[in-house]
Amino acid sequence: MGLVLVYPWSMADAGPMGQNRSRDWDADAASVTRFQAGHEDAFEALVRSREREVYRVALRMLGDPDDAMEASQETFIRVYRSLKDFRNDASFKTWVIGICMNVCRNMLSSTAGKMKRKRSPLARENREDGEEMEPALQDISPDPASMTLGSELRQALGRALHALSPEHREIIVLRDIQDLDYDQVGLLLNCPVGTVKSRLSRARQALREALEGIWP
Amino acid sequence: MAMTCDEVRELINREGAITSGEANSHVHECPGCQEFWDHWQAVRKELHAMGEEDTPPFLHTRIMAHVQEAAESEHAKGAWLFGLKKLWAGPLLVLFLGLLLGGYGLVQVLRPKAPSEPVPAASRPLSSKQKPGAEAKAKDAPAALELFKSVAPVAGQSREAVPAPSSPSAPAPAARADSASTPPAPAGERPADLQSDMADERKDSLFATPPPPQQKGADDKGAFQPLSNRFEERAAPEPAGAASRDSSRPSATALSRPKAELSAQLPESEPLASVVCTLSPLMGSGPFISLQLPPSAAPPSGGVWTVVISPDSALRVQDSAGKPMDASLATLRDVIHPLHVPPGSYRLKRIS
Known part of the structure:
Protein backbone atom coordinates (compact mmCIF):
# COMPACT_ATOMS: atom_id res chain seq x y z
CA MET A 1 0.00 0.00 0.00
CA GLY A 2 2.93 2.25 -0.56
CA LEU A 3 1.68 3.79 -3.77
CA VAL A 4 0.81 7.40 -3.86
CA LEU A 5 -2.67 8.21 -4.94
CA VAL A 6 -2.65 10.58 -7.86
CA TYR A 7 -5.88 12.02 -9.05
CA PRO A 8 -5.10 13.68 -12.34
CA TRP A 9 -8.61 15.05 -12.66
CA SER A 10 -7.90 17.33 -9.80
CA MET A 11 -5.85 19.31 -12.29
CA ALA A 12 -8.42 19.13 -15.04
CA ASP A 13 -10.94 21.81 -15.48
CA ALA A 14 -14.47 21.30 -16.55
CA GLY A 15 -13.64 21.77 -20.21
CA PRO A 16 -12.82 18.28 -21.44
CA MET A 17 -15.20 16.63 -19.04
CA GLY A 18 -18.04 19.00 -19.54
CA GLN A 19 -19.23 17.37 -22.69
CA ASN A 20 -19.57 14.05 -20.86
CA ARG A 21 -21.95 15.33 -18.31
CA SER A 22 -25.09 13.32 -18.02
CA ARG A 23 -28.01 12.82 -15.72
CA ASP A 24 -25.90 10.40 -13.66
CA TRP A 25 -23.21 13.03 -13.47
CA ASP A 26 -25.71 15.58 -12.27
CA ALA A 27 -27.18 13.18 -9.72
CA ASP A 28 -23.71 12.34 -8.44
CA ALA A 29 -22.76 15.99 -8.32
CA ALA A 30 -25.87 16.79 -6.32
CA SER A 31 -25.11 14.04 -3.85
CA VAL A 32 -21.52 15.15 -3.57
CA THR A 33 -22.65 18.69 -2.91
CA ARG A 34 -25.04 17.51 -0.25
CA PHE A 35 -22.38 15.40 1.39
CA GLN A 36 -19.91 18.24 1.35
CA ALA A 37 -22.58 20.40 2.94
CA GLY A 38 -22.70 18.01 5.86
CA HIS A 39 -25.45 15.59 4.86
CA GLU A 40 -23.68 12.31 5.35
CA ASP A 41 -26.71 10.36 4.23
CA ALA A 42 -25.97 11.56 0.72
CA PHE A 43 -23.00 9.24 0.68
CA GLU A 44 -25.23 6.21 0.56
CA ALA A 45 -26.76 7.47 -2.68
CA LEU A 46 -23.29 7.81 -4.13
CA VAL A 47 -22.39 4.28 -3.07
CA ARG A 48 -25.59 2.93 -4.54
CA SER A 49 -24.90 4.76 -7.74
CA ARG A 50 -21.37 3.43 -8.31
CA GLU A 51 -20.93 0.28 -6.29
CA ARG A 52 -21.62 -2.12 -9.14
CA GLU A 53 -19.14 -0.50 -11.47
CA VAL A 54 -16.55 -0.43 -8.77
CA TYR A 55 -17.09 -4.07 -7.94
CA ARG A 56 -16.88 -5.14 -11.57
CA VAL A 57 -13.70 -3.19 -12.17
CA ALA A 58 -12.20 -4.73 -9.06
CA LEU A 59 -13.36 -8.18 -10.05
CA ARG A 60 -11.78 -7.89 -13.48
CA MET A 61 -8.61 -6.42 -12.12
CA LEU A 62 -8.18 -8.86 -9.27
CA GLY A 63 -10.00 -11.90 -10.58
CA ASP A 64 -11.38 -12.98 -7.23
CA PRO A 65 -14.82 -12.13 -5.83
CA ASP A 66 -13.59 -11.85 -2.26
CA ASP A 67 -10.74 -9.59 -3.24
CA ALA A 68 -13.12 -7.58 -5.38
CA MET A 69 -15.43 -7.14 -2.42
CA GLU A 70 -12.54 -6.07 -0.24
CA ALA A 71 -11.34 -3.65 -2.89
CA SER A 72 -14.84 -2.23 -3.25
CA GLN A 73 -15.10 -1.62 0.46
CA GLU A 74 -11.68 -0.04 0.60
CA THR A 75 -12.51 2.12 -2.40
CA PHE A 76 -15.60 3.59 -0.81
CA ILE A 77 -13.83 4.08 2.48
CA ARG A 78 -11.23 6.13 0.65
CA VAL A 79 -13.97 7.94 -1.21
CA TYR A 80 -15.61 8.76 2.09
CA ARG A 81 -12.40 10.13 3.50
CA SER A 82 -11.57 12.19 0.43
CA LEU A 83 -14.94 13.31 -0.74
CA LYS A 84 -14.79 16.58 1.13
CA ASP A 85 -11.87 17.58 -1.07
CA PHE A 86 -13.40 16.40 -4.31
CA ARG A 87 -13.91 19.09 -6.90
CA ASN A 88 -17.29 18.70 -8.41
CA ASP A 89 -16.17 19.85 -11.83
CA ALA A 90 -14.96 16.36 -12.62
CA SER A 91 -16.87 13.12 -13.04
CA PHE A 92 -17.56 11.38 -9.79
CA LYS A 93 -17.69 8.08 -11.63
CA THR A 94 -14.26 8.57 -13.13
CA TRP A 95 -12.89 9.66 -9.79
CA VAL A 96 -14.29 6.63 -8.01
CA ILE A 97 -13.04 4.23 -10.64
CA GLY A 98 -9.64 5.85 -10.41
CA ILE A 99 -9.59 5.24 -6.69
CA CYS A 100 -10.68 1.68 -7.30
CA MET A 101 -7.85 1.20 -9.78
CA ASN A 102 -5.37 2.47 -7.24
CA VAL A 103 -6.73 0.13 -4.61
CA CYS A 104 -6.46 -2.76 -7.04
CA ARG A 105 -2.92 -1.82 -7.99
CA ASN A 106 -1.97 -1.70 -4.35
CA MET A 107 -3.53 -5.07 -3.70
CA LEU A 108 -1.84 -6.56 -6.73
CA SER A 109 1.55 -5.21 -5.74
CA SER A 110 1.24 -6.12 -2.10
CA THR A 111 0.12 -9.63 -2.74
CA ALA A 112 1.66 -10.08 -6.14
CA GLY A 113 3.20 -13.43 -5.47
CA LYS A 114 0.17 -14.85 -3.75
CA MET A 115 -2.25 -13.61 -6.35
CA LYS A 116 -0.04 -14.72 -9.17
CA ARG A 117 -0.10 -18.26 -7.86
CA LYS A 118 -3.77 -18.05 -7.13
CA ARG A 119 -4.93 -16.47 -10.35
CA SER A 120 -2.89 -17.55 -13.24
CA PRO A 121 -5.52 -19.58 -14.98
CA LEU A 122 -3.54 -20.24 -18.09
CA ALA A 123 -0.60 -21.48 -16.13
CA ARG A 124 -2.86 -23.60 -13.95
CA GLU A 125 -4.69 -25.16 -16.83
CA ASN A 126 -1.45 -25.96 -18.59
CA ARG A 127 -0.25 -27.97 -15.67
CA GLU A 128 0.01 -31.63 -16.36
CA ASP A 129 1.13 -32.88 -13.02
CA GLY A 130 -2.38 -33.99 -12.10
CA GLU A 131 -2.55 -31.93 -8.93
CA GLU A 132 -5.89 -30.64 -7.85
CA MET A 133 -6.53 -27.44 -9.69
CA GLU A 134 -7.80 -24.29 -8.13
CA PRO A 135 -11.16 -22.96 -9.25
CA ALA A 136 -10.85 -21.48 -12.68
CA LEU A 137 -11.58 -17.86 -13.25
CA GLN A 138 -14.75 -18.57 -15.10
CA ASP A 139 -16.27 -19.31 -11.72
CA ILE A 140 -16.14 -15.65 -10.90
CA SER A 141 -19.14 -15.15 -13.09
CA PRO A 142 -21.97 -15.40 -10.62
CA ASP A 143 -24.73 -15.81 -13.14
CA MET B 1 -6.83 -2.08 -51.68
CA ALA B 2 -4.85 0.81 -50.36
CA MET B 3 -4.54 -0.56 -46.81
CA THR B 4 -2.82 -3.77 -45.94
CA CYS B 5 -4.31 -6.37 -43.62
CA ASP B 6 -1.82 -5.41 -40.88
CA GLU B 7 -2.76 -1.79 -41.15
CA VAL B 8 -6.45 -2.57 -40.93
CA ARG B 9 -6.01 -4.86 -37.93
CA GLU B 10 -3.76 -2.29 -36.28
CA LEU B 11 -6.49 0.27 -36.82
CA ILE B 12 -9.08 -2.05 -35.30
CA ASN B 13 -6.80 -2.75 -32.33
CA ARG B 14 -6.08 0.91 -31.86
CA GLU B 15 -9.53 2.40 -32.34
CA GLY B 16 -11.72 -0.59 -31.60
CA ALA B 17 -13.71 0.34 -34.66
CA ILE B 18 -13.38 0.82 -38.42
CA THR B 19 -13.02 4.53 -38.65
CA SER B 20 -12.20 5.01 -42.28
CA GLY B 21 -13.88 4.11 -45.56
CA GLU B 22 -10.64 2.67 -46.83
CA ALA B 23 -10.44 0.23 -43.95
CA ASN B 24 -14.12 -0.55 -44.36
CA SER B 25 -13.62 -1.43 -48.01
CA HIS B 26 -10.67 -3.62 -47.09
CA VAL B 27 -12.65 -5.51 -44.49
CA HIS B 28 -15.48 -6.13 -46.94
CA GLU B 29 -13.11 -7.44 -49.54
CA CYS B 30 -10.71 -9.41 -47.29
CA PRO B 31 -12.20 -12.56 -45.68
CA GLY B 32 -9.38 -12.78 -43.13
CA CYS B 33 -9.83 -9.22 -41.98
CA GLN B 34 -13.58 -9.70 -42.04
CA GLU B 35 -13.18 -12.66 -39.69
CA PHE B 36 -10.80 -10.63 -37.53
CA TRP B 37 -13.36 -7.84 -37.33
CA ASP B 38 -16.23 -10.23 -36.55
CA HIS B 39 -14.28 -11.85 -33.78
CA TRP B 40 -13.27 -8.51 -32.36
CA GLN B 41 -16.90 -7.49 -32.28
CA ALA B 42 -17.77 -10.73 -30.45
CA VAL B 43 -14.95 -10.18 -27.98
CA ARG B 44 -15.96 -6.60 -27.45
CA LYS B 45 -19.53 -7.65 -26.83
CA GLU B 46 -18.39 -10.13 -24.22
CA LEU B 47 -16.16 -7.54 -22.63
CA HIS B 48 -19.13 -5.20 -22.46
CA ALA B 49 -21.15 -8.00 -20.94
CA MET B 50 -18.48 -8.39 -18.29
CA GLY B 51 -19.21 -4.84 -17.35
CA GLU B 52 -22.83 -5.70 -16.81
CA GLU B 53 -22.41 -8.81 -14.69
CA ASP B 54 -24.51 -9.24 -11.63
CA THR B 55 -22.96 -8.21 -8.41
CA PRO B 56 -23.10 -10.36 -5.30
CA PRO B 57 -26.00 -9.92 -2.93
CA PHE B 58 -25.54 -7.61 0.02
CA LEU B 59 -22.82 -5.73 -1.84
CA HIS B 60 -24.35 -2.43 -0.83
CA THR B 61 -24.91 -3.57 2.74
CA ARG B 62 -21.37 -4.78 3.15
CA ILE B 63 -19.85 -1.67 1.64
CA MET B 64 -21.99 0.59 3.77
CA ALA B 65 -21.18 -1.39 6.88
CA HIS B 66 -17.49 -0.94 6.30
CA VAL B 67 -17.87 2.70 5.42
CA GLN B 68 -19.89 3.21 8.58
CA GLU B 69 -17.22 1.50 10.62
CA ALA B 70 -14.52 3.59 9.00
CA ALA B 71 -16.54 6.74 9.57
CA GLU B 72 -16.97 5.94 13.23
CA SER B 73 -13.30 5.23 13.68
CA GLU B 74 -12.57 8.41 11.76
CA HIS B 75 -14.74 10.39 14.10
CA ALA B 76 -13.26 8.63 17.10
CA LYS B 77 -9.78 9.37 15.78
CA GLY B 78 -10.71 12.96 15.24
CA ALA B 79 -12.13 13.16 18.71
CA TRP B 80 -9.06 11.47 20.07
CA LEU B 81 -6.80 13.90 18.27
CA PHE B 82 -8.86 16.75 19.55
CA GLY B 83 -8.67 15.30 23.01
CA LEU B 84 -4.95 14.83 22.61
CA LYS B 85 -4.55 18.47 21.77
CA LYS B 86 -6.48 19.30 24.87
CA LEU B 87 -4.47 16.80 26.82
CA TRP B 88 -1.28 18.62 25.99
CA ALA B 89 -2.47 21.28 28.34
CA GLY B 90 -2.74 18.76 31.17
CA PRO B 91 0.88 17.56 31.25
CA LEU B 92 2.09 21.08 30.71
CA LEU B 93 0.02 22.25 33.63
CA VAL B 94 1.24 19.39 35.80
CA LEU B 95 4.82 20.09 34.76
CA PHE B 96 4.41 23.75 35.54
CA LEU B 97 2.89 23.03 38.92
CA GLY B 98 5.59 20.47 39.64
CA LEU B 99 8.31 22.94 38.82
CA LEU B 100 6.59 25.55 40.89
CA LEU B 101 6.22 23.31 43.90
CA GLY B 102 9.69 21.85 43.46
CA GLY B 103 11.20 25.28 43.26
CA TYR B 104 9.27 26.37 46.30
CA GLY B 105 10.37 23.30 48.19
CA LEU B 106 13.96 23.86 47.16
CA VAL B 107 13.79 27.43 48.32
CA GLN B 108 12.34 26.27 51.59
CA VAL B 109 15.13 23.78 52.04
CA LEU B 110 17.92 26.14 51.12
CA ARG B 111 16.56 29.30 52.63
CA PRO B 112 17.98 30.18 56.05
CA LYS B 113 15.21 29.90 58.53
CA ALA B 114 13.76 33.04 59.96
CA PRO B 115 14.87 33.79 63.49
CA SER B 116 11.58 32.69 64.94
CA GLU B 117 11.56 29.44 63.00
CA PRO B 118 14.29 27.36 64.62
CA VAL B 119 12.77 24.91 66.96
CA PRO B 120 14.68 24.34 70.12
CA ALA B 121 16.48 21.11 69.86
CA ALA B 122 15.03 19.95 73.12
CA SER B 123 11.56 20.05 71.62
CA ARG B 124 12.50 17.94 68.63
CA PRO B 125 11.96 14.25 68.65
CA LEU B 126 15.25 12.58 69.24
CA SER B 127 14.53 9.34 67.59
CA SER B 128 17.89 8.07 66.48
CA LYS B 129 17.72 5.56 69.27
CA GLN B 130 14.25 4.41 68.37
CA LYS B 131 14.51 4.50 64.65
CA PRO B 132 16.70 2.45 62.33
CA GLY B 133 20.13 3.82 61.62
CA ALA B 134 19.33 5.11 58.17
CA GLU B 135 16.58 7.28 59.53
CA ALA B 136 18.78 8.46 62.32
CA LYS B 137 21.38 9.47 59.80
CA ALA B 138 18.84 11.61 58.06
CA LYS B 139 18.17 13.47 61.25
CA ASP B 140 21.00 15.89 61.53
CA ALA B 141 19.82 17.58 64.65
CA PRO B 142 19.74 14.50 66.86
CA ALA B 143 23.14 13.51 65.59
CA ALA B 144 24.55 16.89 66.42
CA LEU B 145 22.83 16.76 69.76
CA GLU B 146 24.30 13.41 70.49
CA LEU B 147 27.74 14.58 69.57
CA PHE B 148 27.36 17.72 71.54
CA LYS B 149 26.22 15.86 74.58
CA SER B 150 29.06 13.48 74.29
CA VAL B 151 31.68 16.17 74.39
CA ALA B 152 30.32 19.42 75.65
CA PRO B 153 30.60 18.87 79.36
CA VAL B 154 34.34 18.47 79.43
CA ALA B 155 36.26 20.03 76.61
CA GLY B 156 39.61 18.45 76.00
CA GLN B 157 38.55 15.16 77.49
CA SER B 158 39.01 12.11 75.37
CA ARG B 159 36.10 10.18 74.04
CA GLU B 160 36.81 7.28 76.27
CA ALA B 161 36.21 9.44 79.27
CA VAL B 162 32.93 10.80 78.08
CA PRO B 163 30.07 9.36 80.03
CA ALA B 164 27.11 7.94 78.22
CA PRO B 165 24.27 10.38 77.80
CA SER B 166 21.90 10.24 80.63
CA SER B 167 18.97 11.63 78.75
CA PRO B 168 16.56 8.95 77.66
CA SER B 169 15.90 10.86 74.48
CA ALA B 170 19.53 11.05 73.49
CA PRO B 171 20.98 8.18 71.49
CA ALA B 172 23.32 5.90 73.35
CA PRO B 173 24.81 3.57 70.77
CA ALA B 174 26.09 0.34 72.14
CA ALA B 175 28.99 0.49 69.79
CA ARG B 176 30.31 3.49 71.62
CA ALA B 177 30.49 1.54 74.79
CA ASP B 178 32.27 -1.19 72.90
CA SER B 179 34.77 1.18 71.44
CA ALA B 180 35.37 2.77 74.80
CA SER B 181 37.87 0.07 75.61
CA THR B 182 40.06 1.12 72.73
CA PRO B 183 43.11 3.00 73.97
CA PRO B 184 43.62 6.51 72.63
CA ALA B 185 45.74 6.69 69.58
CA PRO B 186 49.03 8.55 69.54
CA ALA B 187 48.91 12.10 68.32
CA GLY B 188 51.05 11.28 65.31
CA GLU B 189 48.41 9.02 63.91
CA ARG B 190 45.70 11.53 64.38
CA PRO B 191 44.64 12.42 60.84
CA ALA B 192 44.07 8.88 59.69
CA ASP B 193 42.62 7.98 62.98
CA LEU B 194 40.34 10.91 62.90
CA GLN B 195 38.87 9.78 59.64
CA SER B 196 38.59 6.30 60.91
CA ASP B 197 36.89 7.49 64.02
CA MET B 198 34.54 9.61 62.00
CA ALA B 199 33.58 6.57 60.00
CA ASP B 200 33.24 4.65 63.21
CA GLU B 201 31.07 7.38 64.56
CA ARG B 202 28.80 7.18 61.56
CA LYS B 203 28.67 3.48 61.82
CA ASP B 204 27.88 3.74 65.47
CA SER B 205 25.09 6.14 65.01
CA LEU B 206 23.67 4.36 62.01
CA PHE B 207 23.97 0.72 62.80
CA ALA B 208 25.04 0.54 66.42
CA THR B 209 27.44 -2.23 65.55
CA PRO B 210 31.22 -2.23 65.77
CA PRO B 211 32.95 -1.67 62.46
CA PRO B 212 34.71 -4.58 60.84
CA PRO B 213 38.48 -4.69 61.34
CA GLN B 214 39.32 -4.05 57.70
CA GLN B 215 37.19 -0.93 57.63
CA LYS B 216 39.89 1.09 59.25
CA GLY B 217 42.24 0.43 56.42
CA ALA B 218 39.55 1.26 53.96
CA ASP B 219 38.99 4.52 55.73
CA ASP B 220 42.65 5.29 55.56
CA LYS B 221 42.30 5.23 51.83
CA GLY B 222 39.23 7.33 52.00
CA ALA B 223 37.05 4.63 50.56
CA PHE B 224 34.23 5.17 52.97
CA GLN B 225 34.46 8.88 53.28
CA PRO B 226 32.88 11.27 50.83
CA LEU B 227 35.28 13.45 48.94
CA SER B 228 33.62 16.57 50.25
CA ASN B 229 34.27 15.46 53.81
CA ARG B 230 37.89 14.81 53.12
CA PHE B 231 38.10 18.23 51.55
CA GLU B 232 36.66 19.74 54.66
CA GLU B 233 39.17 17.82 56.68
CA ARG B 234 41.97 19.35 54.67
CA ALA B 235 40.42 22.77 54.75
CA ALA B 236 40.17 22.68 58.51
CA PRO B 237 43.19 20.80 59.78
CA GLU B 238 43.05 19.64 63.28
CA PRO B 239 45.29 21.32 65.78
CA ALA B 240 47.70 19.18 67.68
CA GLY B 241 45.53 19.25 70.72
CA ALA B 242 42.49 18.13 68.94
CA ALA B 243 42.99 14.57 70.05
CA SER B 244 40.74 15.20 72.94
CA ARG B 245 37.92 16.22 70.63
CA ASP B 246 38.12 13.48 68.10
CA SER B 247 35.29 11.60 69.65
CA SER B 248 33.15 14.66 69.62
CA ARG B 249 33.20 15.17 65.88
CA PRO B 250 29.77 15.52 64.47
CA SER B 251 28.50 13.36 61.73
CA ALA B 252 30.44 14.14 58.59
CA THR B 253 27.26 13.57 56.65
CA ALA B 254 25.68 16.43 58.47
CA LEU B 255 28.56 18.74 57.74
CA SER B 256 28.79 17.78 54.10
CA ARG B 257 25.65 19.79 53.48
CA PRO B 258 26.63 23.42 53.15
CA LYS B 259 23.22 24.61 54.22
CA ALA B 260 22.59 21.96 56.78
CA GLU B 261 20.97 23.04 59.86
CA LEU B 262 22.56 21.67 62.93
CA SER B 263 21.09 22.00 66.32
CA ALA B 264 23.09 21.76 69.44
CA GLN B 265 21.83 21.55 72.92
CA LEU B 266 23.43 22.18 76.17
CA PRO B 267 23.49 19.46 78.76
CA GLU B 268 20.23 19.02 80.47
CA SER B 269 21.76 20.12 83.70
CA GLU B 270 21.06 23.69 82.66
CA PRO B 271 18.17 23.48 80.24
CA LEU B 272 16.38 26.46 81.66
CA ALA B 273 19.42 28.69 81.60
CA SER B 274 19.94 28.57 77.86
CA VAL B 275 19.02 30.83 75.01
CA VAL B 276 18.61 30.02 71.38
CA CYS B 277 21.08 31.57 68.99
CA THR B 278 21.80 31.17 65.34
CA LEU B 279 25.22 30.99 63.80
CA SER B 280 25.19 31.98 60.15
CA PRO B 281 27.91 33.09 57.75
CA LEU B 282 28.44 36.77 57.37
CA MET B 283 28.86 36.46 53.63
CA GLY B 284 28.27 33.82 51.06
CA SER B 285 27.02 30.37 51.81
CA GLY B 286 27.76 28.18 54.70
CA PRO B 287 26.13 26.23 57.46
CA PHE B 288 23.25 27.74 59.32
CA ILE B 289 23.43 26.43 62.83
CA SER B 290 21.02 26.76 65.68
CA LEU B 291 22.67 26.74 69.07
CA GLN B 292 21.54 26.74 72.65
CA LEU B 293 23.93 28.70 74.76
CA PRO B 294 24.02 29.82 78.32
CA PRO B 295 22.97 33.45 78.54
CA SER B 296 26.41 34.39 79.66
CA ALA B 297 27.92 33.10 76.47
CA ALA B 298 25.27 34.54 74.19
CA PRO B 299 24.73 38.03 72.86
CA PRO B 300 22.16 40.15 74.62
CA SER B 301 18.61 39.81 73.42
CA GLY B 302 18.43 40.95 69.83
CA GLY B 303 22.15 41.49 69.74
CA VAL B 304 24.60 40.18 67.23
CA TRP B 305 28.14 39.05 67.74
CA THR B 306 30.74 38.25 65.17
CA VAL B 307 32.45 34.92 65.46
CA VAL B 308 35.61 34.37 63.46
CA ILE B 309 36.89 30.85 63.10
CA SER B 310 40.44 30.73 61.79
CA PRO B 311 41.82 27.81 59.79
CA ASP B 312 43.63 26.57 62.87
CA SER B 313 40.25 26.43 64.61
CA ALA B 314 41.04 29.39 66.80
CA LEU B 315 37.97 31.35 67.77
CA ARG B 316 37.50 35.09 68.11
CA VAL B 317 34.29 36.67 69.29
CA GLN B 318 33.39 40.33 69.04
CA ASP B 319 30.26 42.18 69.82
CA SER B 320 28.65 44.59 67.39
CA ALA B 321 30.98 47.36 68.51
CA GLY B 322 34.07 45.24 67.84
CA LYS B 323 34.78 44.60 71.49
CA PRO B 324 36.27 41.15 72.12
CA MET B 325 34.00 38.95 74.18
CA ASP B 326 36.66 36.83 75.74
CA ALA B 327 34.44 35.87 78.63
CA SER B 328 32.25 33.86 76.34
CA LEU B 329 35.06 32.47 74.28
CA ALA B 330 35.60 29.24 76.13
CA THR B 331 31.96 28.28 76.23
CA LEU B 332 31.46 29.13 72.61
CA ARG B 333 34.54 27.17 71.64
CA ASP B 334 33.22 24.14 73.46
CA VAL B 335 29.94 24.43 71.65
CA ILE B 336 31.18 25.34 68.20
CA HIS B 337 34.29 23.22 67.89
CA PRO B 338 32.51 19.85 68.01
CA LEU B 339 30.36 20.97 65.15
CA HIS B 340 33.37 21.42 62.90
CA VAL B 341 32.17 24.64 61.48
CA PRO B 342 34.35 25.63 58.51
CA PRO B 343 36.70 28.56 59.05
CA GLY B 344 35.18 31.93 58.31
CA SER B 345 33.29 34.82 59.78
CA TYR B 346 29.91 34.14 61.26
CA ARG B 347 27.11 36.08 62.76
CA LEU B 348 25.95 34.85 66.15
CA LYS B 349 22.51 36.15 66.79
CA ARG B 350 20.42 35.63 69.86
CA ILE B 351 16.85 34.77 69.12
CA SER B 352 15.31 34.15 72.47
Missing part, protein backbone atom coordinates in the same frame (compact mmCIF):
# COMPACT_ATOMS: atom_id res chain seq x y z
CA PRO A 144 -25.28 -19.41 -14.24
CA ALA A 145 -27.76 -18.23 -16.83
CA SER A 146 -24.96 -16.53 -18.67
CA MET A 147 -23.29 -19.87 -19.21
CA THR A 148 -24.69 -20.09 -22.73
CA LEU A 149 -22.98 -20.55 -26.05
CA GLY A 150 -21.13 -17.34 -25.51
CA SER A 151 -19.91 -18.47 -22.12
CA GLU A 152 -17.01 -20.33 -23.65
CA LEU A 153 -15.70 -17.09 -25.05
CA ARG A 154 -16.34 -15.34 -21.75
CA GLN A 155 -14.45 -17.98 -19.86
CA ALA A 156 -11.59 -17.74 -22.27
CA LEU A 157 -11.72 -13.97 -21.99
CA GLY A 158 -11.57 -14.15 -18.23
CA ARG A 159 -8.51 -16.31 -18.37
CA ALA A 160 -6.91 -14.20 -21.08
CA LEU A 161 -7.52 -10.99 -19.14
CA HIS A 162 -5.67 -12.35 -16.18
CA ALA A 163 -2.86 -13.52 -18.34
CA LEU A 164 -2.26 -9.91 -19.31
CA SER A 165 0.04 -7.59 -17.52
CA PRO A 166 -1.74 -5.28 -15.07
CA GLU A 167 -1.07 -2.30 -17.36
CA HIS A 168 -2.71 -4.00 -20.35
CA ARG A 169 -5.48 -5.37 -18.19
CA GLU A 170 -6.42 -2.05 -16.67
CA ILE A 171 -6.64 -0.23 -19.97
CA ILE A 172 -8.90 -2.93 -21.41
CA VAL A 173 -11.03 -2.89 -18.29
CA LEU A 174 -11.40 0.86 -18.47
CA ARG A 175 -12.01 1.19 -22.17
CA ASP A 176 -13.65 -2.05 -23.31
CA ILE A 177 -15.41 -3.23 -20.16
CA GLN A 178 -16.31 0.01 -18.45
CA ASP A 179 -16.66 1.82 -21.74
CA LEU A 180 -14.91 4.96 -20.61
CA ASP A 181 -13.91 7.30 -23.40
CA TYR A 182 -10.31 7.99 -24.26
CA ASP A 183 -10.27 11.25 -22.35
CA GLN A 184 -11.42 9.58 -19.17
CA VAL A 185 -8.98 6.74 -19.61
CA GLY A 186 -6.24 9.28 -20.24
CA LEU A 187 -7.14 11.10 -17.07
CA LEU A 188 -7.16 7.92 -15.07
CA LEU A 189 -3.86 6.70 -16.45
CA ASN A 190 -2.39 10.18 -16.43
CA CYS A 191 -1.37 10.06 -20.06
CA PRO A 192 -2.50 11.73 -23.29
CA VAL A 193 -5.08 10.23 -25.58
CA GLY A 194 -2.49 9.20 -28.16
CA THR A 195 -0.66 7.19 -25.55
CA VAL A 196 -3.95 5.66 -24.48
CA LYS A 197 -4.66 4.51 -28.01
CA SER A 198 -1.24 3.05 -28.62
CA ARG A 199 -1.25 1.31 -25.26
CA LEU A 200 -4.74 0.04 -25.96
CA SER A 201 -3.65 -1.33 -29.28
CA ARG A 202 -0.83 -3.28 -27.64
CA ALA A 203 -3.18 -4.52 -24.94
CA ARG A 204 -5.72 -5.78 -27.44
CA GLN A 205 -2.97 -7.45 -29.41
CA ALA A 206 -1.84 -9.17 -26.24
CA LEU A 207 -5.42 -10.17 -25.52
CA ARG A 208 -5.75 -11.63 -28.98
CA GLU A 209 -2.59 -13.63 -28.45
CA ALA A 210 -3.95 -14.86 -25.17
CA LEU A 211 -7.11 -15.92 -26.97
CA GLU A 212 -5.14 -17.94 -29.46
CA GLY A 213 -7.48 -20.33 -31.21
CA ILE A 214 -10.57 -18.32 -30.43
CA TRP A 215 -9.71 -14.98 -31.88
CA PRO A 216 -7.84 -15.37 -35.16
